[in-house]
Amino acid sequence: MSLVLKDIRKSFKGDLVLDGLSLEVPTGKTLVLFGPSGAGKTVLLRLIAGVIEPDEGEISISGRNMSGVEPEDRGIGMAFQNFALFPHMSAHDNIASPLTAQKQTKSTIQSGVQSLARLLKIEHVLGHKPKELSNGQKQRTALARALAGKPDVLLLDDPLRNVDAKLRFEMRLELPRLIKDQQATVIYVTQDYKEAMAFGDEIAVINGGQVQQVGSPAQIYLSPANTDIARLFGDPVINLLDVTPKAGASGPHVLVSDQIVPLPENHLGDVDRACVLGLRPEALRFVGADSQGAIPVTVETEAPLNEKTVTLAVTARGREIMLSRPAGTPGPSTGPAHIGINARAALLFDRATGALIPAQDTKIEGKVA
Amino acid sequence: MSTQTLDAPPARKFKISKRFLPYVLSLPALLVCIGILIPFFTAVAYSLQRYRLSQPWARKYNWGENYLNFMTDPAFWNTLKVSLTYAFLTVGVELLLGLGIALLLQKRSRFNNFVSIMLLMPLMTAPALASLMWKLMTNPGFGVLSYWATLIGIEDMKWASDPSTAMLTVVIVDVWVYTPFIMILLLAGLRSLPRQPFEAAELDGVPRLFVFWKITLPMLTPFLLTAVLFRVIESIQQFDIIYAMTQGGPGDKLTVFQVEAYLNFFQSTNVGRSAALLMILWAITYILSTIFIKNWLRLRERARGDA
Amino acid sequence: MQSVSTLERILRGTAISLVIFFFMFPIFWIFLMSFQTNETILRVPPSMVFEPTLTNYRSLISGTLEGSTATLEIRFMSNLYNSLFLSVTSVTVGLLLGVPAAYAFAKLKFRGSEDIAFTLLSFRFAPPLLVLLPLTIYFQKIGLADTYLGLIWVYQLIVLPLILWIVRGYFEDIPSDIEYAHRIAGHGFWSTFTKIALPLAGPGIAAAGLLAFIFAWNNFIFALVLASADKQPVTVGALAFITASGINYGQIAAGIMLSIAPTFALALYAQRYLVEGLSLGAVKG
Numbered sequence: 001m002s003l004v005l006k007d008i009r010k011s012f013k014g015d016l017v018l019d020g021l022s023l024e025v026p027t028g029k030t031l032v033l034f035g036p037s038g039a040g041k042t043v044l045l046r047l048i049a050g051v052i053e054p055d056e057g058e059i060s061i062s063g064r065n066m067s068g069v070e071p072e073d074r075g076i077g078m079a080f081q082n083f084a085l086f087p088h089m090s091a092h093d094n095i096a097s098p099l100t101a102q103k104q105t106k107s108t109i110q111s112g113v114q115s116l117a118r119l120l121k122i123e124h125v126l127g128h129k130p131k132e133l134s135n136g137q138k139q140r141t142a143l144a145r146a147l148a149g150k151p152d153v154l155l156l157d158d159p160l161r162n163v164d165a166k167l168r169f170e171m172r173l174e175l176p177r178l179i180k181d182q183q184a185t186v187i188y189v190t191q192d193y194k195e196a197m198a199f200g201d202e203i204a205v206i207n208g209g210q211v212q213q214v215g216s217p218a219q220i221y222l223s224p225a226n227t228d229i230a231r232l233f234g235d236p237v238i239n240l241l242d243v244t245p246k247a248g249a250s251g252p253h254v255l256v257s258d259q260i261v262p263l264p265e266n267h268l269g270d271v272d273r274a275c276v277l278g279l280r281p282e283a284l285r286f287v288g289a290d291s292q293g294a295i296p297v298t299v300e301t302e303a304p305l306n307e308k309t310v311t312l313a314v315t316a317r318g319r320e321i322m323l324s325r326p327a328g329t330p331g332p333s334t335g336p337a338h339i340g341i342n343a344r345a346a347l348l349f350d351r352a353t354g355a356l357i358p359a360q361d362t363k364i365e366g367k368v369a
Numbered sequence: 370m371s372t373q374t375l376d377a378p379p380a381r382k383f384k385i386s387k388r389f390l391p392y393v394l395s396l397p398a399l400l401v402c403i404g405i406l407i408p409f410f411t412a413v414a415y416s417l418q419r420y421r422l423s424q425p426w427a428r429k430y431n432w433g434e435n436y437l438n439f440m441t442d443p444a445f446w447n448t449l450k451v452s453l454t455y456a457f458l459t460v461g462v463e464l465l466l467g468l469g470i471a472l473l474l475q476k477r478s479r480f481n482n483f484v485s486i487m488l489l490m491p492l493m494t495a496p497a498l499a500s501l502m503w504k505l506m507t508n509p510g511f512g513v514l515s516y517w518a519t520l521i522g523i524e525d526m527k528w529a530s531d532p533s534t535a536m537l538t539v540v541i542v543d544v545w546v547y548t549p550f551i552m553i554l555l556l557a558g559l560r561s562l563p564r565q566p567f568e569a570a571e572l573d574g575v576p577r578l579f580v581f582w583k584i585t586l587p588m589l590t591p592f593l594l595t596a597v598l599f600r601v602i603e604s605i606q607q608f609d610i611i612y613a614m615t616q617g618g619p620g621d622k623l624t625v626f627q628v629e630a631y632l633n634f635f636q637s638t639n640v641g642r643s644a645a646l647l648m649i650l651w652a653i654t655y656i657l658s659t660i661f662i663k664n665w666l667r668l669r670e671r672a673r674g675d676a
Numbered sequence: 677m678q679s680v681s682t683l684e685r686i687l688r689g690t691a692i693s694l695v696i697f698f699f700m701f702p703i704f705w706i707f708l709m710s711f712q713t714n715e716t717i718l719r720v721p722p723s724m725v726f727e728p729t730l731t732n733y734r735s736l737i738s739g740t741l742e743g744s745t746a747t748l749e750i751r752f753m754s755n756l757y758n759s760l761f762l763s764v765t766s767v768t769v770g771l772l773l774g775v776p777a778a779y780a781f782a783k784l785k786f787r788g789s790e791d792i793a794f795t796l797l798s799f800r801f802a803p804p805l806l807v808l809l810p811l812t813i814y815f816q817k818i819g820l821a822d823t824y825l826g827l828i829w830v831y832q833l834i835v836l837p838l839i840l841w842i843v844r845g846y847f848e849d850i851p852s853d854i855e856y857a858h859r860i861a862g863h864g865f866w867s868t869f870t871k872i873a874l875p876l877a878g879p880g881i882a883a884a885g886l887l888a889f890i891f892a893w894n895n896f897i898f899a900l901v902l903a904s905a906d907k908q909p910v911t912v913g914a915l916a917f918i919t920a921s922g923i924n925y926g927q928i929a930a931g932i933m934l935s936i937a938p939t940f941a942l943a944l945y946a947q948r949y950l951v952e953g954l955s956l957g958a959v960k961g
Contacts, residue, residue, distance in 0.1 A: 046856070049856065049859075049860050050859075050860075051852075051856040051859060051860070070859070070864070070865075071856070071859040071860050072859050072860070072861075072862045072863055072864055074860075076860055077860070077861075078856075078857065078860045080853050080856075080857060082851070082853060084851065084853035084854045084856070084857040085854075085857075086854060086857070086858065086872060087854070087876065088875050088876060097858065097861040097862075097863070098861040098862050101861055101862030101863045101867075102862060145857070145861065148861075149861065149862055390780075390784060390865065391780040391784040391786035391789065392780075392786070394776040394777055394779060394780035394784070395776070395777040395780040395781065395789065395792060397772075397773035397776070397777065398773055398774060398777035398792065398796065398836060398840065399777075399792055401773065401796070401832050401836055402792055402795050402796055404829065404832075405795075405796075405799050405807055405833065406795070407810075407814075408806075408807045408808075408809075408810035408811045408814065409799075409802075409806060409807060409810075411810035411813075411814070412806050412807070412809065412810050415809075415810065469691070470695055473688060473691055473692055473695070474692075484692065484695075484696060486944070486947055487696065487699070487700065488695070488696075488699050489943055489947065489950060490699070490700070490703060490940055490943070491699050491702075491703070492954075493890060493894075493936070493939045493940055493942075493943040494703075494894070494936050494939070495893065495894035495895075495896060495910075495911045495935070495936070495939070496894070496896065497894075497896035497911045497912070497914070497915060498894075498910075498911060498914060498932055498935055498936060499702075501914055501915065501918065501928065501932055502702050502703075502706050502932055503702065504918065505706060505709065505925060505928065505929060506702060506705060506706075508925075510718065511717055511718045511719075511720070511722065511925070513705060513722045516720060516721055516722050545698070545699065545702065548699075549699070550954060553950065553951055553954065554951065554954070554955055554959055557951045557955075557959045557960070558959065561959075561960075592959065595955065595958055595959070599955075602801050606803045606804075608804075608805070608896075608897050609896040609897060609911075612896075612900075613896070613915055626803070627803055627804075627805050627897075630803075630805050630809070631805060631901075634805075634809050640809070643805075643809060644806075644809065644810075647803050647805055647806040647809070648806070650803045650806075651802055651803055651806050654801055654802060654803065655798070655801075655802070657801075658798055658801040658802075659798075661801070662794070662797065662798070665955075665956070665958045666958075668955075668958040668959060669845070669957055669958045672845075672952075672957070672958060672959055672960045673845060673848060673849065
């Protein structure tokens, strides 16, 4: 039940929406499609669902080429961003729809709908028409309908987009388990990086109709393919500083506020290249003035968030830098201070293309919060 | 279900290929389209022939002769004049009256809605039957309108049978039937206009006449244009009211295009001339309807957008 | 608006009264006439005071007119039946042909779809005789002359564009995602058409059907050209009345009332959709 997309091309009225996109999702895994709106995520889901056909390329599910296979024969369940409930049918009939299509017996349908409704806590509104449901109930009904047919491939198009914050929070906790229980191959579309990190076995970042990077959440976070992706994943946003690597006695390094930040050896080839240094806010910490490589800054403001405290500091050169530390750990909230850089977590990008310049010895490990 | 659908495509009842589906669905409409186009092109052919039903042996192509003959044919010029006069008078009066009534009923209230629904009744009356109703009311013997005419000093008013008042009479019937059409379209238009410019003008104390000319009318233009073009296209082809009222008489006073073509075909059995007349009428309406359809599509887009 | 002066109120009131009078009086007067005998109708000056009688309606329905000179047969009821039959079957056929086509035009953009839709629309505005006159000759040849079938075919000229363009708009208003969701849930194209598209466009289809019925009922020229006496609808049949010798004016009036009652009733029922129908979907009420 693996899903393979090969060289998919699709344009609408001359606008190329998908430009030779390839992806592979192993059976039972969840792939998060992440990208800005207009990146072609929804179009991609519709192509997989078979409601539109690609101009070029091949889609196969479990090795079976889907070209010319009608949507109803693809074994797919899909939840739409705008729910797309059938307005003239009750929630019950909406959820039952895939089961009636499979010509299940009345009692099977009944028990199927009931168990899903119980799971999603919408038993009490099964008799209601969609317009009598709250947004949260609509969303759960749509989800139940997508799951009801026990599809091999589950497509979830930003299902939490149109629900309120509280419900989104709840669903973020519930949904991953629910999805795992289905044992389906899942594609989950979102524009929210936290959802992407929480749900995906793998994340595919797409933009401009192409896959920019595929990898585990940790890979995407720790070695983003380019500055765009680096910026998209992470809150607060990664610090990006223009730098030019130099060769020194201790190896390649860059200067940040006249302080040496060492780079891995293999960056020796990048000396004098125009680069961008990426520093995650949590790779920075406040240090004593006498510690090695300490950069003097002025702390402008501090914003305590739930689980972390974010500080905005300005270097002597006027560069703004964001730091993040776990809530409760001490640190200055205003005035002069010094920061130290965890050089191993620094990322180097090419300034012209924005592409990551990989450090060969960097091993990707560890979890991401 | 999953394994079953994937391993082997389920046995399906017949399935039409996606590519042909739209054509299958619209085929019947397509056939009707062809059924209209065939007689249309036949009519084009007739208009280029000398063709009288009474003299089938003399039937032959004379190409543009029917059209050329019109140049020197006073009956043709009379038809053109009568048709244009009729269209101009009816649409002119209906526009002014329809706009006036729409403005009177503009405010949404129970009474206004009731009146506008009531005023739709003439529009729902078959035009031929409307003529019959007015015939009963304008009967010189017992017609209530003839009686009222004597009250204001017009003795012996003959209405449609008098050459001098025939046009007036059919125009009144047309106005009675079709003013509600313009009214209801403009009313819908007026009520769909955004409120802000009017509220702003009111706050600034702009005189109402000025508001009407500078805000209401310009914003209403697409509706006015649709209503007027619609009516001109129909009015220039009017048949039912005139035929039911006078059959084109008295004399040739009311021989508008379609009435003249009908009489030519069935009375003088001159198929060629009849077809040529209709072709000229078609050319006029075709030009008008292309303008109309453009404007109509814009309005339609907007109506759909609002939904 | 600005404060309403008394003068303006009076002017408005007068104007509305005049408008109502002009548009309602003929219907009211004919209505009165239909309950009168020739005696009271022919009085000068005309008066609204009379003893109402149902004889006009009774004789129309029974089919025999007690004329002033002799008793004569009148086919009014068969005209009424023809109107009903022609309108109902034309609209049914129009819906069967038009609704699927409207769906194809709305949802499955295909080559030539706009051309077909516009050809149908532009012929809605072409002179009907242009198509009718050649058809009379064709119909003679292929045996459709003076048949219900031939008439129903011709009625599609007005019924089909109306249904096509109104229903198309309603189909276009159905979000594609809803139909996609139904397909993905495992239902085929036809099932989605009948279970989703048709119910959701239901009100529009009903409205288009009712309006098409009104237009078909009110049509005059098609039957005048193509139908003989026994196939004629009331619009054509009623006209023959007035020339029939020995008829009572009250009976004509009663005939008119019976002929316009159905469209009035339907118009009241479908008034919400009238604006949309009359403008072929360009203006929503």
